[in-house]
Amino acid sequence: MIVSTPPSATADPHDVLGYLLKHAALQLTALIDAALEPFDIDSKDFGALRVLAHREPTSQLEVAKTLGIDRTTMVALLDVLERKGIVTRRPDPADRRRNVVELTAHGFKTYEDAEAAHGRAESEFLGAISPGAVDQLRRTLRTLVEH
Amino acid sequence: MIVSTPPSATADPHDVLGYLLKHAALQLTALIDAALEPFDIDSKDFGALRVLAHREPTSQLEVAKTLGIDRTTMVALLDVLERKGIVTRRPDPADRRRNVVELTAHGFKTYEDAEAAHGRAESEFLGAISPGAVDQLRRTLRTLVEH
DNA sequence: TATTGTTATACTCTATAACTATA
Protein backbone atom coordinates (compact mmCIF):
# COMPACT_ATOMS: atom_id res chain seq x y z
CA MET A 1 0.00 0.00 0.00
CA ILE A 2 1.36 3.35 -1.00
CA VAL A 3 0.83 5.77 1.87
CA SER A 4 2.87 8.69 0.57
CA THR A 5 4.64 9.87 -2.56
CA PRO A 6 8.02 8.11 -2.86
CA PRO A 7 10.77 10.59 -2.08
CA SER A 8 12.21 10.54 -5.58
CA ALA A 9 9.60 9.26 -7.97
CA THR A 10 10.55 11.89 -10.52
CA ALA A 11 13.73 13.18 -12.11
CA ASP A 12 12.50 16.75 -12.10
CA PRO A 13 14.95 18.53 -9.79
CA HIS A 14 12.21 21.05 -9.02
CA ASP A 15 10.25 18.33 -7.28
CA VAL A 16 12.92 17.46 -4.77
CA LEU A 17 12.06 18.54 -1.24
CA GLY A 18 15.41 20.23 -0.72
CA TYR A 19 14.94 22.31 -3.84
CA LEU A 20 11.38 23.23 -2.88
CA LEU A 21 12.34 24.30 0.64
CA LYS A 22 15.34 26.29 -0.51
CA HIS A 23 13.48 28.09 -3.26
CA ALA A 24 10.44 28.75 -1.13
CA ALA A 25 12.79 30.40 1.36
CA LEU A 26 14.58 32.35 -1.40
CA GLN A 27 11.37 33.57 -2.99
CA LEU A 28 9.87 34.63 0.32
CA THR A 29 13.07 36.43 1.34
CA ALA A 30 13.15 38.24 -2.01
CA LEU A 31 9.54 39.38 -1.53
CA ILE A 32 10.26 40.56 2.01
CA ASP A 33 13.44 42.36 0.99
CA ALA A 34 11.49 44.19 -1.72
CA ALA A 35 8.72 45.07 0.75
CA LEU A 36 11.25 46.43 3.27
CA GLU A 37 13.25 48.47 0.78
CA PRO A 38 11.17 51.64 1.32
CA PHE A 39 12.25 51.54 4.97
CA ASP A 40 15.90 51.20 4.04
CA ILE A 41 16.32 47.83 5.76
CA ASP A 42 16.45 44.23 4.57
CA SER A 43 15.16 40.96 6.00
CA LYS A 44 18.25 40.43 8.17
CA ASP A 45 17.97 43.91 9.65
CA PHE A 46 14.30 43.22 10.26
CA GLY A 47 15.16 40.11 12.23
CA ALA A 48 17.32 42.17 14.56
CA LEU A 49 14.70 44.93 14.88
CA ARG A 50 12.07 42.35 15.72
CA VAL A 51 14.17 40.99 18.57
CA LEU A 52 15.00 44.46 19.85
CA ALA A 53 11.38 45.63 19.68
CA HIS A 54 10.15 42.74 21.82
CA ARG A 55 12.78 42.79 24.53
CA GLU A 56 14.21 44.80 27.31
CA PRO A 57 17.41 46.39 25.99
CA THR A 58 20.11 43.72 25.85
CA SER A 59 23.67 43.30 24.75
CA GLN A 60 24.80 42.72 21.18
CA LEU A 61 25.83 39.20 22.06
CA GLU A 62 22.38 38.30 23.34
CA VAL A 63 20.77 39.52 20.16
CA ALA A 64 23.33 37.66 18.06
CA LYS A 65 22.70 34.44 19.97
CA THR A 66 18.96 34.77 19.53
CA LEU A 67 19.37 35.27 15.80
CA GLY A 68 21.93 32.48 15.53
CA ILE A 69 24.59 34.70 14.00
CA ASP A 70 28.19 35.33 14.99
CA ARG A 71 28.97 38.31 17.22
CA THR A 72 31.30 39.69 14.54
CA THR A 73 28.42 39.60 12.07
CA MET A 74 26.29 41.41 14.63
CA VAL A 75 28.85 44.22 14.81
CA ALA A 76 28.59 44.93 11.09
CA LEU A 77 24.81 44.67 11.12
CA LEU A 78 24.50 47.15 14.01
CA ASP A 79 27.08 49.50 12.47
CA VAL A 80 24.71 50.02 9.56
CA LEU A 81 21.58 50.32 11.71
CA GLU A 82 23.31 52.80 14.00
CA ARG A 83 24.48 54.91 11.06
CA LYS A 84 20.87 55.01 9.86
CA GLY A 85 19.66 56.23 13.26
CA ILE A 86 17.64 53.06 13.88
CA VAL A 87 19.51 51.81 16.94
CA THR A 88 21.82 53.27 19.56
CA ARG A 89 24.69 51.57 21.36
CA ARG A 90 26.01 52.55 24.77
CA PRO A 91 28.14 50.77 27.33
CA ASP A 92 26.14 48.96 30.01
CA PRO A 93 26.82 50.85 33.27
CA ALA A 94 26.60 47.56 35.16
CA ASP A 95 29.16 45.83 32.94
CA ARG A 96 31.05 48.16 30.68
CA ARG A 97 32.21 45.35 28.42
CA ARG A 98 28.67 45.10 27.12
CA ASN A 99 26.90 47.38 24.71
CA VAL A 100 23.27 48.02 25.43
CA VAL A 101 21.45 48.14 22.12
CA GLU A 102 18.18 50.00 21.84
CA LEU A 103 15.81 51.07 19.12
CA THR A 104 15.55 54.83 18.64
CA ALA A 105 12.11 56.41 18.20
CA HIS A 106 12.79 56.35 14.48
CA GLY A 107 13.88 52.72 14.81
CA PHE A 108 10.68 51.72 16.53
CA LYS A 109 8.58 53.48 13.91
CA THR A 110 10.64 51.76 11.24
CA TYR A 111 10.02 48.43 12.91
CA GLU A 112 6.27 48.97 13.07
CA ASP A 113 6.06 49.97 9.42
CA ALA A 114 8.36 47.10 8.48
CA GLU A 115 6.29 44.63 10.50
CA ALA A 116 3.20 45.61 8.52
CA ALA A 117 5.07 45.39 5.21
CA HIS A 118 6.55 42.06 6.24
CA GLY A 119 3.09 40.71 6.99
CA ARG A 120 1.79 41.85 3.62
CA ALA A 121 4.74 40.23 1.83
CA GLU A 122 4.14 36.97 3.69
CA SER A 123 0.45 37.09 2.83
CA GLU A 124 1.29 37.75 -0.80
CA PHE A 125 3.65 34.77 -0.81
CA LEU A 126 0.98 32.57 0.77
CA GLY A 127 -1.81 33.90 -1.42
CA ALA A 128 -2.09 30.77 -3.53
CA ILE A 129 -2.82 28.42 -0.64
CA SER A 130 -5.72 28.25 1.79
CA PRO A 131 -5.53 29.59 5.36
CA GLY A 132 -5.80 26.00 6.58
CA ALA A 133 -2.85 24.97 4.44
CA VAL A 134 -0.88 27.93 5.81
CA ASP A 135 -1.47 26.79 9.39
CA GLN A 136 -0.59 23.23 8.44
CA LEU A 137 2.61 24.44 6.77
CA ARG A 138 3.68 26.38 9.85
CA ARG A 139 2.95 23.44 12.13
CA THR A 140 4.82 21.01 9.90
CA LEU A 141 7.84 23.29 9.55
CA ARG A 142 7.95 23.90 13.30
CA THR A 143 7.99 20.17 13.90
CA LEU A 144 10.71 19.61 11.31
CA VAL A 145 12.95 22.44 12.46
CA GLU A 146 12.31 21.84 16.14
CA HIS A 147 13.96 24.81 17.72
CA MET B 1 -13.31 35.11 13.01
CA ILE B 2 -9.77 34.00 13.04
CA VAL B 3 -9.14 31.73 10.09
CA SER B 4 -5.37 31.44 10.35
CA THR B 5 -2.53 32.34 12.64
CA PRO B 6 -1.62 36.02 12.20
CA PRO B 7 1.70 36.24 10.33
CA SER B 8 3.55 37.81 13.23
CA ALA B 9 1.68 37.08 16.41
CA THR B 10 4.91 36.30 18.22
CA ALA B 11 8.29 37.93 18.64
CA ASP B 12 10.10 34.60 18.53
CA PRO B 13 12.26 34.81 15.41
CA HIS B 14 12.12 31.02 15.19
CA ASP B 15 8.43 31.21 14.45
CA VAL B 16 8.75 33.41 11.39
CA LEU B 17 7.96 31.57 8.17
CA GLY B 18 11.15 32.76 6.47
CA TYR B 19 13.25 31.41 9.32
CA LEU B 20 11.40 28.09 9.33
CA LEU B 21 11.76 27.59 5.57
CA LYS B 22 15.42 28.56 5.55
CA HIS B 23 16.35 26.34 8.46
CA ALA B 24 14.28 23.41 7.24
CA ALA B 25 16.24 23.68 3.97
CA LEU B 26 19.56 23.99 5.81
CA GLN B 27 18.88 21.03 8.10
CA LEU B 28 17.74 18.81 5.24
CA THR B 29 20.76 19.77 3.13
CA ALA B 30 23.07 19.01 6.03
CA LEU B 31 21.49 15.56 6.44
CA ILE B 32 21.76 14.86 2.73
CA ASP B 33 25.36 16.05 2.55
CA ALA B 34 26.23 13.71 5.40
CA ALA B 35 24.41 10.82 3.73
CA LEU B 36 26.23 11.42 0.43
CA GLU B 37 29.68 11.76 1.94
CA PRO B 38 30.50 8.02 1.56
CA PHE B 39 30.04 8.46 -2.19
CA ASP B 40 32.36 11.45 -2.31
CA ILE B 41 29.71 13.84 -3.58
CA ASP B 42 27.55 16.52 -1.99
CA SER B 43 23.97 17.65 -2.51
CA LYS B 44 24.90 19.98 -5.37
CA ASP B 45 26.78 17.25 -7.19
CA PHE B 46 23.80 14.99 -6.62
CA GLY B 47 21.52 17.50 -8.31
CA ALA B 48 23.67 17.40 -11.42
CA LEU B 49 23.91 13.59 -11.36
CA ARG B 50 20.17 13.34 -11.06
CA VAL B 51 19.65 15.47 -14.15
CA LEU B 52 22.29 13.56 -16.10
CA ALA B 53 20.92 10.16 -15.08
CA HIS B 54 17.43 10.97 -16.35
CA ARG B 55 18.30 12.57 -19.65
CA GLU B 56 19.81 11.95 -22.99
CA PRO B 57 23.34 13.32 -22.85
CA THR B 58 23.16 17.09 -23.10
CA SER B 59 25.44 20.10 -23.01
CA GLN B 60 26.81 21.71 -19.88
CA LEU B 61 24.66 24.76 -20.49
CA GLU B 62 21.45 22.72 -20.59
CA VAL B 63 22.29 21.07 -17.30
CA ALA B 64 23.19 24.43 -15.79
CA LYS B 65 19.90 25.96 -16.93
CA THR B 66 17.93 23.06 -15.51
CA LEU B 67 19.65 23.44 -12.17
CA GLY B 68 19.35 27.22 -12.23
CA ILE B 69 23.05 27.81 -11.85
CA ASP B 70 25.49 29.87 -13.88
CA ARG B 71 27.45 28.16 -16.66
CA THR B 72 30.71 29.21 -14.99
CA THR B 73 29.57 27.47 -11.83
CA MET B 74 28.76 24.39 -13.91
CA VAL B 75 32.32 24.32 -15.22
CA ALA B 76 33.78 24.10 -11.72
CA LEU B 77 31.20 21.52 -10.64
CA LEU B 78 31.92 19.27 -13.64
CA ASP B 79 35.69 19.73 -13.26
CA VAL B 80 35.42 17.99 -9.91
CA LEU B 81 33.04 15.26 -11.08
CA GLU B 82 35.23 14.57 -14.11
CA ARG B 83 38.35 14.32 -11.95
CA LYS B 84 36.50 11.77 -9.81
CA GLY B 85 35.62 9.68 -12.85
CA ILE B 86 31.89 10.30 -12.42
CA VAL B 87 31.25 12.15 -15.67
CA THR B 88 32.96 12.54 -19.04
CA ARG B 89 33.01 15.56 -21.30
CA ARG B 90 33.53 15.47 -25.06
CA PRO B 91 32.81 17.95 -27.83
CA ASP B 92 29.43 17.44 -29.51
CA PRO B 93 30.22 16.28 -33.10
CA ALA B 94 27.13 18.14 -34.31
CA ASP B 95 28.17 21.41 -32.68
CA ARG B 96 31.69 21.48 -31.43
CA ARG B 97 31.10 24.49 -29.21
CA ARG B 98 29.12 22.23 -26.93
CA ASN B 99 30.40 19.67 -24.47
CA VAL B 100 28.36 16.51 -24.24
CA VAL B 101 28.29 15.49 -20.60
CA GLU B 102 27.66 11.86 -19.68
CA LEU B 103 27.74 9.73 -16.59
CA THR B 104 30.43 7.05 -16.58
CA ALA B 105 29.53 3.54 -15.42
CA HIS B 106 31.01 4.48 -12.06
CA GLY B 107 29.01 7.70 -12.19
CA PHE B 108 25.75 5.87 -12.75
CA LYS B 109 26.47 3.45 -9.92
CA THR B 110 27.34 6.43 -7.73
CA TYR B 111 24.05 8.05 -8.66
CA GLU B 112 22.03 4.94 -7.82
CA ASP B 113 23.70 4.55 -4.43
CA ALA B 114 23.37 8.26 -3.80
CA GLU B 115 19.70 8.21 -4.76
CA ALA B 116 19.04 5.56 -2.14
CA ALA B 117 21.02 7.42 0.50
CA HIS B 118 19.25 10.64 -0.44
CA GLY B 119 15.90 8.97 0.03
CA ARG B 120 16.89 7.66 3.43
CA ALA B 121 18.09 11.12 4.51
CA GLU B 122 14.83 12.68 3.36
CA SER B 123 12.85 10.04 5.24
CA GLU B 124 14.90 10.65 8.34
CA PHE B 125 14.25 14.37 8.07
CA LEU B 126 10.53 13.76 7.64
CA GLY B 127 10.36 11.10 10.35
CA ALA B 128 8.54 13.31 12.87
CA ILE B 129 5.56 14.02 10.63
CA SER B 130 2.91 11.73 9.19
CA PRO B 131 2.94 10.50 5.56
CA GLY B 132 -0.15 12.58 4.94
CA ALA B 133 1.57 15.69 6.26
CA VAL B 134 4.54 14.93 4.01
CA ASP B 135 2.32 14.81 0.93
CA GLN B 136 0.58 17.98 2.03
CA LEU B 137 3.95 19.68 2.54
CA ARG B 138 5.13 18.75 -0.95
CA ARG B 139 1.89 19.95 -2.51
CA THR B 140 1.97 23.23 -0.63
CA LEU B 141 5.61 23.90 -1.46
CA ARG B 142 5.04 23.09 -5.14
CA THR B 143 2.19 25.57 -5.23
CA LEU B 144 4.25 28.25 -3.49
CA VAL B 145 7.37 27.79 -5.59
CA GLU B 146 5.47 27.25 -8.83
CA HIS B 147 8.22 26.24 -11.17
C1' DT C 1 27.59 38.27 -34.72
C1' DA C 2 26.01 34.91 -31.39
C1' DT C 3 26.88 30.91 -28.52
C1' DT C 4 29.57 27.53 -25.52
C1' DG C 5 33.01 26.68 -22.58
C1' DT C 6 36.76 28.57 -20.01
C1' DT C 7 39.49 31.62 -17.06
C1' DA C 8 40.32 35.49 -14.20
C1' DT C 9 38.30 38.41 -11.21
C1' DA C 10 35.18 40.45 -7.93
C1' DC C 11 31.58 40.39 -4.75
C1' DT C 12 28.66 38.72 -0.87
C1' DC C 13 28.26 36.41 3.20
C1' DT C 14 29.98 34.70 7.10
C1' DA C 15 33.28 32.77 10.28
C1' DT C 16 38.04 32.50 12.70
C1' DA C 17 41.94 34.77 14.95
C1' DA C 18 43.84 38.34 17.26
C1' DC C 19 43.46 42.66 19.85
C1' DT C 20 41.41 46.00 23.45
C1' DA C 21 38.83 46.95 27.44
C1' DT C 22 36.74 45.40 31.07
C1' DA C 23 35.42 41.93 34.66
Added chain:
DNA sequence: TATAGTTATAGAGTATAACAATA
Protein backbone atom coordinates in the same frame (compact mmCIF):
# COMPACT_ATOMS: atom_id res chain seq x y z
C1' DT D 1 41.57 34.24 33.16
C1' DA D 2 37.28 34.95 30.88
C1' DT D 3 34.01 37.84 28.36
C1' DA D 4 32.14 41.62 24.99
C1' DG D 5 33.08 44.19 21.34
C1' DT D 6 36.02 45.25 17.53
C1' DT D 7 39.08 44.69 13.55
C1' DA D 8 41.56 42.24 10.10
C1' DT D 9 41.55 38.36 7.49
C1' DA D 10 40.20 34.24 5.15
C1' DG D 11 37.14 30.97 3.16
C1' DA D 12 32.98 29.35 0.64
C1' DG D 13 29.94 30.25 -2.86
C1' DT D 14 28.61 32.41 -6.84
C1' DA D 15 28.37 35.88 -10.39
C1' DT D 16 30.34 39.23 -14.06
C1' DA D 17 33.71 40.26 -17.72
C1' DA D 18 36.79 38.96 -21.06
C1' DC D 19 38.62 35.55 -24.18
C1' DA D 20 39.00 31.40 -27.50
C1' DA D 21 36.79 28.29 -30.41
C1' DT D 22 33.03 27.45 -33.16
C1' DA D 23 28.63 28.36 -35.47
